[in-house]
Amino acid sequence: MLSKQTKEAFLGPLNANNPVLVQILGICSALAVTVQLKPALVMGISVTIIVALSNVVISLIRKSIPMRIRIIVQLVVVAALVTIVSEVLKAFAYDVAMQLSVYIGLIITNCILMGRLEAFAMTNNVKDSLMDGLGNGLGYAMILVIVAFVRELLGSGKLLGFQVIPQWCYDHGYSNCGMMLMPAMALILVGCVIWAHRSINEEKK
Amino acid sequence: MEKFYNLWKKFGKNFEQGGKLENLSSFYDAFDTFLFTPNTTAKKTGSQIHDGSDSKRTMILVVLALVPCALFGMFNVGYQHLLATGQLAAGITACLWWKALGFGILAVLPLYLVSYIVGLGIEFIVAQMKHEEVAEGYLVTGFILPLILPINTPLWQVAIATAFAVIFAKEVFGGTGYNIFNVALIARAFLFFAYPSSMTGDSVFVRIGSTWGWDGAQAVDGFSGATTLTQLSTGIAAQTDCASIWASINGLMPGCVGETCVWAILLGAILLIATGVASWKVMVSIIATAGITAYLFNAFGPDTAIAHFPWYMQLLNGGLLFGAVFMATDPVTSARTECGKWIYGVLIGFIVIVVRVLNPGFPEGMMLAILLGNAFAPLIDWCVIRKNIKKRLKRA
Numbered sequence: 001m002l003s004k005q006t007k008e009a010f011l012g013p014l015n016a017n018n019p020v021l022v023q024i025l026g027i028c029s030a031l032a033v034t035v036q037l038k039p040a041l042v043m044g045i046s047v048t049i050i051v052a053l054s055n056v057v058i059s060l061i062r063k064s065i066p067m068r069i070r071i072i073v074q075l076v077v078v079a080a081l082v083t084i085v086s087e088v089l090k091a092f093a094y095d096v097a098m099q100l101s102v103y104i105g106l107i108i109t110n111c112i113l114m115g116r117l118e119a120f121a122m123t124n125n126v127k128d129s130l131m132d133g134l135g136n137g138l139g140y141a142m143i144l145v146i147v148a149f150v151r152e153l154l155g156s157g158k159l160l161g162f163q164v165i166p167q168w169c170y171d172h173g174y175s176n177c178g179m180m181l182m183p184a185m186a187l188i189l190v191g192c193v194i195w196a197h198r199s200i201n202e203e204k205k
Numbered sequence: 206m207e208k209f210y211n212l213w214k215k216f217g218k219n220f221e222q223g224g225k226l227e228n229l230s231s232f233y234d235a236f237d238t239f240l241f242t243p244n245t246t247a248k249k250t251g252s253q254i255h256d257g258s259d260s261k262r263t264m265i266l267v268v269l270a271l272v273p274c275a276l277f278g279m280f281n282v283g284y285q286h287l288l289a290t291g292q293l294a295a296g297i298t299a300c301l302w303w304k305a306l307g308f309g310i311l312a313v314l315p316l317y318l319v320s321y322i323v324g325l326g327i328e329f330i331v332a333q334m335k336h337e338e339v340a341e342g343y344l345v346t347g348f349i350l351p352l353i354l355p356i357n358t359p360l361w362q363v364a365i366a367t368a369f370a371v372i373f374a375k376e377v378f379g380g381t382g383y384n385i386f387n388v389a390l391i392a393r394a395f396l397f398f399a400y401p402s403s404m405t406g407d408s409v410f411v412r413i414g415s416t417w418g419w420d421g422a423q424a425v426d427g428f429s430g431a432t433t434l435t436q437l438s439t440g441i442a443a444q445t446d447c448a449s450i451w452a453s454i455n456g457l458m459p460g461c462v463g464e465t466c467v468w469a470i471l472l473g474a475i476l477l478i479a480t481g482v483a484s485w486k487v488m489v490s491i492i493a494t495a496g497i498t499a500y501l502f503n504a505f506g507p508d509t510a511i512a513h514f515p516w517y518m519q520l521l522n523g524g525l526l527f528g529a530v531f532m533a534t535d536p537v538t539s540a541r542t543e544c545g546k547w548i549y550g551v552l553i554g555f556i557v558i559v560v561r562v563l564n565p566g567f568p569e570g571m572m573l574a575i576l577l578g579n580a581f582a583p584l585i586d587w588c589v590i591r592k593n594i595k596k597r598l599k600r601a
Contacts (some may be wrong), residue, residue, distance in 0.1 A: 059486065151591055174361075175362075175367075175400055175402070175403075177399040177400070178398055178399050179395060179399035180399070188373060
């Protein structure tokens with residue numbers, strides 16, 4: 001059903017061309033919102049929706065955008081979408097929106113977005129652009145979820161806010177690792193994921 | 206001995222290329238050079254500098270220099286236990302003296318076991334993976350680590366911190382000799398930030414209750430196991446209640462295992478300086494700068510107990526001397542240019558007092574000061590070398 005190129009546009013960013021692991025984009029927000037799993041999930045979904053939709057919009061109007069002001073046009077589209085998502089979150093998931101605070105607004109400046117719009121949507125058709133946006137958004141969300149999973153589990157003993165490490169462990173001397181709550185540890189975890197990713201992909205070659 | 210040597214060499218045939226245990230050759234090599242002096246020497250022809258000192262001998266010297274601190278630390282752990290549980294009320298007898306030492310050895314030994322098993326284990330595995338020889342750097346790191354921890358640090362936390370430090374502070378940078386930060390201090394910093402409740406407070410520095418089921422006596426009323434610096438920074442005690450200058454020098458007081466006794470540190474420092482292993486410039490500049498900074502705080506500082514802690518007491522308490530002698534002088538992570546060593550020491554000496562006095566969250570600042578010094582050491586070296594190049598260019 002899907003052509004090879006479309007498939008590649010979707011699957012590439014999930015693994016071989018992952019925006020976080022290979023292009024090292026969007027690291028800043030990956031460090032900031034991954035203390036707990038829930039905000040990381042919401043952030044990942046928001047970015048996926050925004051990248052996919054803005055890719056579609058830019059791809060639709062790509063032939064009529066004057067080259068000189070294309071960055072401004074792209075920013076306007078992204079800003080509009082970010083505002084919508086931000087308002088929706090505030091209406092239906094107020095707690096999470098407060099936890100994410102400025103980082104939802106800062107999606108506008110997320111390098112993955114501008115990168116995809118410039119590098120892909122400006123030159124490709126609508127269907128491919130949609131798949132590319134979904135792939136990149138999910139590739140980003142995937143890393144966020146992995147990092148947040150480890151950080152919330154080891155840092156506060158919870159997952160999605162539920163206590164998963166039993167009280168029994170704490171009674172026998174286990175304690176949460178406060179280092180996991182610090183941004184430094186998120187950086188090290190992203191480094192570990194990149195390490196694993198590279199060594200797996202190198203073996204394939 | 207000859208027989209054992211021949212047997213050992215015969216056993217070693219298995220590890221040569223094509224042998225049965227070829228993959229484990231670095232294991233054999235590590236134990237071989239640890240047990241026997243290597244037979245291979247430089248060729249007789251040509252001009253070489255002959256010196257028996259290699260990194261293995263250097264490391265052994267540092268470990269020797271640390272032995273007084275370790276032994277005294279063990280005794281002090283037992284002594285503090287007896288003191289806290291009221292067993293010294295009638296003064297110390299020979300029997301109690303031995304009890305203190307025995308208790309201390311039992312309490313400290315597990316820390317050593319964990320530190321060496323985890324650290325060396327990772328070193329050996331990485332050496333196998335990289336097909337390299339096992340480097341000897343961990344000998345010293347593993348010996349220092351228990352000395353800079355509170356005695357009550359849970360062993361599993363020590364294991365995690367050791368693994369973290371060896372992997373992320375050393376192996377990812379390329380192993381022994383390539384690390385930017387002092388590995389033992391990274392382990393301590395990890396513990397400090399990950400499990401703050403095991404590293405600070407007034408119940409971590411003195412073991413109350415039993416060690417391996419031995420002597421489970423409880424603390425007497427009104428006992429506080431806080432270090433002098435903690436007492437001052439939390440305002441529990443005014444300076445007048447604090448340990449006297451002689452108590453601070455003799456080191457029979459709560460603190461990390463190896464850091465309390467000035468005499469033991471002095472012995473180590475003499476050995477390190479006499480053998481040229483550690484730089485006296487780093488030690489002198491740290492101590493001098495810290496003294497001057499503390500003196501300035503005494504004179505003009507804010508109106509807090511810690512700011513008015515006499516400058517000589519600042520030097521004698523906490524980990525300042527231990528860090529200055531054994532940790533800041535680490536030849537890998539300190540500045541390497543002679544002029545750079547002065548600047549490096551001044552930076553550390555200044556930061557340690559500033560952290561102690563101005564940051565109420567950190568009663569002790571030596572760890573952070575040395576790590577910061579480590580971070581700046583390459584930059585300091587670079588500037589010193591640039592300056593020298595410019596100077597010589599001008600002369601030409």
